[in-house]
Amino acid sequence: MxxxxxxxxxxxxxxxxxxxxxxxxxxxxxxxxxxxxxxxxxxKAGDIPSKAEFIVNVAWPDLDPNDIDTWVQDPAGNLVWFRAREAGLMHLDRDDRGLQGDVILVDGREVVNPLNQEVVTVRGVEPGEFTVNLQYYESRNGQPVEANVSVIKVNPRAEVVFYGAVPLARKGDEATAVRFSVLPDGSVANVNTLAKPLVTTPP
Missing domain, CATH: 1.20.5 (Single alpha-helices involved in coiled-coils or other helix-helix interfaces)
Structure with missing residues (x-):
């Protein structure tokens, strides 16, 4: 019991x-x-770098058909651009060519991605000067283009290093958006817009 x-x-x-x-x-x-x-x-492995110290963002008006290219040089002289999308600690996430490649078919209908944007990530602290240039690579309407450029320091917290507009009048034009120096502790100094040509390969 x-x-x-x-x-x-x-x-x-x-x-x-x-x-x-x-x-x-x-x-x-x-x-x-x-x-x-x-x-x-x-x-998602490979979607984005596992670590980023700086993010360079270049954007120009939505639906603008013209092709603007981003060139970034690191202190060692490495160049990242559309034909060398990885160099040193830098990585070009996407080569945006204006409207080219931005139209896809979904259920028989054309869908347009209006955004024009290129992003370069710097995945480590490399002391020395970085240079960010823009090139008006291809014009499809003959009009000038104004691009907005921002450089964001990511670690230990988000901080705007530079933000500014860069006018490009015609195909072939190159302009220095910003130059900045990274110190050994990861801080930034000597932010300026002094011209420094980077484009060495003709379009």
């Missing part, structure tokens, strides 16, 4: 432990889903 009572008592407790265990599993699942929702790109 006493044994039956003990078994009955243990069977009454079991559902409670089952419920606690199920709640724990649900909590862990929700936590993982929340992490994925907050940072989906970080889970």
């Amino acid at each position: 006493r044994r039956r009572g003990r078994l009955a008592r243990e069977s009454e407790v079991d559902p409670f432990y089952d419920m606690l265990f199920n709640m724990l599993i649900a909590f862990v699942f929700c936590f993982i889903v929340a992490l994925i929702a907050m940072n989906p790109k970080a889970l």
